[in-house]
Each structure stands twice: as structure tokens, then as C-alpha cells.
Amino acid sequence: MIQIRNLIHDYLRRDEEGNVEGSHRAIDHVNLDVHPGEFIAILGHNGSGKSTLAKHINALLYPTEGTVVVDGMNTADEQNLWKIRQEAGMVFQNPDNQIIGQVVEEDVGFGPENMGVPTEEIWERVNESLRIVEIEHLRKKSPNRLSGGQKQRVSIAGVIAMHPKCIILDEPTAMLDPSGRKEVIRAARALNKVEDITIILITHYMEEAIYADRVFVMDEGRIAMQGTPREVFSDVDRMKELRLDVPQVTLLADELRRKGLDLPAGILTADELADALGLKEETDVRKQA
Ligand SMILES: Nc1ncnc2c1ncn2[C@@H]1O[C@H](COP(=O)(O)OP(=O)(O)OP(=O)(O)O)[C@@H](O)[C@H]1O
Ligand SMILES: [Mg+2]
The missing domain is CATH 3.40.50.300 (P-loop containing nucleotide triphosphate hydrolases)
Incomplete structure (x- = not known):
């Protein structure tokens, strides 16, 4: 195009x-x-x-x-x-x-x-x-x-x-x-x-x-x-060098990972973060209960 x-x-x-x-x-x-x-x-x-x-x-x-x-x-x-x-x-x-x-x-x-x-x-x-x-x-x-x-x-x-x-x-x-x-x-x-x-x-x-x-x-x-978006936003440091933010959820996930949590890079949405933290399943279990 x-x-x-x-x-x-x-x-x-x-x-x-x-x-x-x-x-x-x-x-x-x-x-x-x-x-x-x-x-x-x-x-x-x-x-x-x-x-x-x-x-x-x-x-x-x-x-x-x-x-x-x-x-x-x-x-x-x-x-x-x-x-x-x-x-x-x-x-x-x-x-x-x-x-x-x-x-x-x-x-x-x-x-x-x-x-x-x-x-x-x-x-x-x-x-x-x-x-x-x-x-x-x-x-x-x-x-x-x-x-x-x-x-x-x-x-x-x-x-x-x-x-x-x-x-x-x-x-x-x-x-x-x-x-x-x-x-x-x-x-x-x-x-x-x-x-x-x-x-x-x-x-x-x-x-x-x-x-x-x-x-x-x-x-x-x-x-x-x-x-x-996942590739670009997972490089939080480079984005900061370029004077840009990353999505808030991506930033939070990045900080958690730096604190030692086992999370994949480049999380973009709240749902993805919840999934990665295993929260979704818990909620489903709670719903079933
Ligand atoms: N008509 C113009 N004459 C001279 N310089 C210009 C003109 N328009 C833009 N510039 C300069 O060209 C560069 C790029 O400007 P441009 O407007 O493309 O940036 P931008 O990324 O769209 O910025 P913004 O986020 O503020 O919209 C800037 O340094 C700007 O000052
Ligand atoms: Mg412009």
C-alpha cells in the first residue's frame, strides 16, 4: 500500500x-x-x-x-x-x-x-x-x-x-x-x-x-x-531512552519482573497480566464455588 x-x-x-x-x-x-x-x-x-x-x-x-x-x-x-x-x-x-x-x-x-x-x-x-x-x-x-x-x-x-x-x-x-x-x-x-x-x-x-x-x-x-507492540513495548529501557512511556500494565509487569516475579516480557493488557499471575483461574474457581 x-x-x-x-x-x-x-x-x-x-x-x-x-x-x-x-x-x-x-x-x-x-x-x-x-x-x-x-x-x-x-x-x-x-x-x-x-x-x-x-x-x-x-x-x-x-x-x-x-x-x-x-x-x-x-x-x-x-x-x-x-x-x-x-x-x-x-x-x-x-x-x-x-x-x-x-x-x-x-x-x-x-x-x-x-x-x-x-x-x-x-x-x-x-x-x-x-x-x-x-x-x-x-x-x-x-x-x-x-x-x-x-x-x-x-x-x-x-x-x-x-x-x-x-x-x-x-x-x-x-x-x-x-x-x-x-x-x-x-x-x-x-x-x-x-x-x-x-x-x-x-x-x-x-x-x-x-x-x-x-x-x-x-x-x-x-x-x-x-x-x-509486544516486541516494542517489552523493551522498556529503550522506550524510556526515547522519552516514551510504555502502557501502564506493561510497566507494572516489568517492575514486578524486576522484583523477581516470573512473568513474560511485553505484557500489554490487564487480562494478560491477570493470566500470567494465575489470577484468572482463581477467579474462575471462585465463580464455580
Ligand atoms: N513547517 C515547518 N517549518 C520548519 N520546521 C518544521 C516545520 N514543521 C515541523 N518542523 C520541524 O520539524 C521537526 C519534526 O516536526 P513534526 O511536526 O513532524 O514532529 P512530530 O513528531 O509530529 O511532533 P508532535 O508530536 O509535536 O506533533 C521538528 O523539529 C519541527 O520543529
Ligand atoms: Mg505531529
């Missing part, structure tokens, strides 16, 4: 006259392949280059060096621009900047309308998109009146209505409360599992990355770690 080869991105610094006075390397030799239907999480502390990388995938930015190919289309080729933007949709942090319609259904239909989709099909797409993110009941509402989680699901529905093969979510939950975060992550997982849409989720919340097929950790424009 996505093939990134030796990507370098330099932001140019200009003086008042517009002359280039320096540059800042935000992406430094990144190689990354994403297969169709994968759920990828990208982690990394502030300024590590996550958003810059994401913007290359739907041709909002172009490589300084190297190539980005999306579904066989090179992003540097201007002819591919609109096709790439339709196939690789993007959802940003702040839902208020992404919603333009006065009514939810109108907002969701805006993308396909802009693409020249026939009216009847627009409505089919709107219905389908609202159903997928479970906001059919909000279709006549004004987006301004919705909660953060609902607004972000409207943004996602707007992207789905363009029938993308891939959706890039750049910290979609950063401005949401815990219940809003859950709503959005559930929607992203449904898109991936049910609709088979490739998902790239950029997040600061480690708990959101445990659902990914693969996790990439960025540091100073490079990919510093990659692997399954």
Missing part, C-alpha cells in the same frame, strides 16, 4: 527577503513499507518527525530526497495528486478545523461531492460512512453541538465517504477526553477489521498502539524501533 524509500525531508529556513538561510532535517533516511489492510501505529516524542512523515503519505509534503509510493503512485508526480489524496485520507488532531458543514450529513458528503460523485451515490456513501462510525443518529445535528469524540468521528466519516484505501490519523485523540478517545479508537479499529482499510495511527497514547499489527517509534527523524 505504501512504500517509503530513503526518505529525507529538509524544512528550509528563510530570511525576510525569502533567501534560504538554513535548513532543518525533519526526516532522515526513513524506509517504511505498509501492506494493504495493516494497522500501523507511529510513536515518538514531540518533534520526532511523525507529522512530517504522515504528510508525505498523502502528498501534502514532497520528499527532499527519496521516494514515497502510495498504491503504485509516486507522490512526486503531480498527475497523481488528487488520486493519492482520495486514496490516502488524513484525519488531524483538531476536529474543529476539519468540519465545514452546518449539518453532519452535509459535512460527510462534502468530500465525494467535491470529487464529482453523482448525487444519489453521495447519499449512499454518507449513509454507509455514518453507519461505520456509528453516528447515524447524529446526521441532522449541527457539528458544533457534538462532543469531541463525536466530532472526530464526523471527520473520519468524511474521509471514509471518499472511499480511501488507507487512512492516516495524526493524533486524532489528543484533544479528547478518555471516552472520546475510546470512541475514536474503536472506530479506527472497525475500519481496519471490518472494512479492511489500511490504518496509520500516530499517537502519544501507548494504550492505543497495542492494537496495531506493527509499531514504529521515531526519534530525530529516524525510525528508532519497530516491531509488534
Whole structure:
């Protein structure tokens, strides 16, 4: 789905006259392949280059060096621009900047309308998109009146209505409360599992990355770690070096192991920890009693 080869991105610094006075390397030799239907999480502390990388995938930015190919289309080729933007949709942090319609259904239909989709099909797409993110009941509402989680699901529905093969979510939950975060992550997982849409989720919340097929950790424009969530999070020390947390349960399990408890590395959920501690069986026995 996505093939990134030796990507370098330099932001140019200009003086008042517009002359280039320096540059800042935000992406430094990144190689990354994403297969169709994968759920990828990208982690990394502030300024590590996550958003810059994401913007290359739907041709909002172009490589300084190297190539980005999306579904066989090179992003540097201007002819591919609109096709790439339709196939690789993007959802940003702040839902208020992404919603333009006065009514939810109108907002969701805006993308396909802009693409020249026939009216009847627009409505089919709107219905389908609202159903997928479970906001059919909000279709006549004004987006301004919705909660953060609902607004972000409207943004996602707007992207789905363009029938993308891939959706890039750049910290979609950063401005949401815990219940809003859950709503959005559930929607992203449904898109991936049910609709088979490739998902790239950029997040600061480690708990959101445990659902990914693969996790990439960025540091100073490079990919510093990659692997399954279990592989990445089991290296608690390296994650700390990269100024990142691991999921709280993983951290607890790691501390217990360091205190001498016999636990496997890379425990990701409370259920796994309970299993490893033998608590599950006990509870079952108690239930039976
Ligand atoms: N338009 C720009 N012009 C110049 N430098 C930029 C620009 N955008 C980002 N940068 C710099 O490039 C580096 C990478 O920024 P980027 O926004 O990609 O990081 P990020 O990992 O998304 O950070 P955050 O977690 O804060 O969103 C940073 O050092 C940043 O200051
Ligand atoms: Mg960012």
C-alpha cells in the first residue's frame, strides 16, 4: 500500500527577503513499507518527525530526497495528486478545523461531492460512512453541538465517504477526553477489521498502539524501533531512552519482573497480566464455588 524509500525531508529556513538561510532535517533516511489492510501505529516524542512523515503519505509534503509510493503512485508526480489524496485520507488532531458543514450529513458528503460523485451515490456513501462510525443518529445535528469524540468521528466519516484505501490519523485523540478517545479508537479499529482499510495511527497514547499489527517509534527523524507492540513495548529501557512511556500494565509487569516475579516480557493488557499471575483461574474457581 505504501512504500517509503530513503526518505529525507529538509524544512528550509528563510530570511525576510525569502533567501534560504538554513535548513532543518525533519526526516532522515526513513524506509517504511505498509501492506494493504495493516494497522500501523507511529510513536515518538514531540518533534520526532511523525507529522512530517504522515504528510508525505498523502502528498501534502514532497520528499527532499527519496521516494514515497502510495498504491503504485509516486507522490512526486503531480498527475497523481488528487488520486493519492482520495486514496490516502488524513484525519488531524483538531476536529474543529476539519468540519465545514452546518449539518453532519452535509459535512460527510462534502468530500465525494467535491470529487464529482453523482448525487444519489453521495447519499449512499454518507449513509454507509455514518453507519461505520456509528453516528447515524447524529446526521441532522449541527457539528458544533457534538462532543469531541463525536466530532472526530464526523471527520473520519468524511474521509471514509471518499472511499480511501488507507487512512492516516495524526493524533486524532489528543484533544479528547478518555471516552472520546475510546470512541475514536474503536472506530479506527472497525475500519481496519471490518472494512479492511489500511490504518496509520500516530499517537502519544501507548494504550492505543497495542492494537496495531506493527509499531514504529521515531526519534530525530529516524525510525528508532519497530516491531509488534509486544516486541516494542517489552523493551522498556529503550522506550524510556526515547522519552516514551510504555502502557501502564506493561510497566507494572516489568517492575514486578524486576522484583523477581516470573512473568513474560511485553505484557500489554490487564487480562494478560491477570493470566500470567494465575489470577484468572482463581477467579474462575471462585465463580464455580
Ligand atoms: N513547517 C515547518 N517549518 C520548519 N520546521 C518544521 C516545520 N514543521 C515541523 N518542523 C520541524 O520539524 C521537526 C519534526 O516536526 P513534526 O511536526 O513532524 O514532529 P512530530 O513528531 O509530529 O511532533 P508532535 O508530536 O509535536 O506533533 C521538528 O523539529 C519541527 O520543529
Ligand atoms: Mg505531529
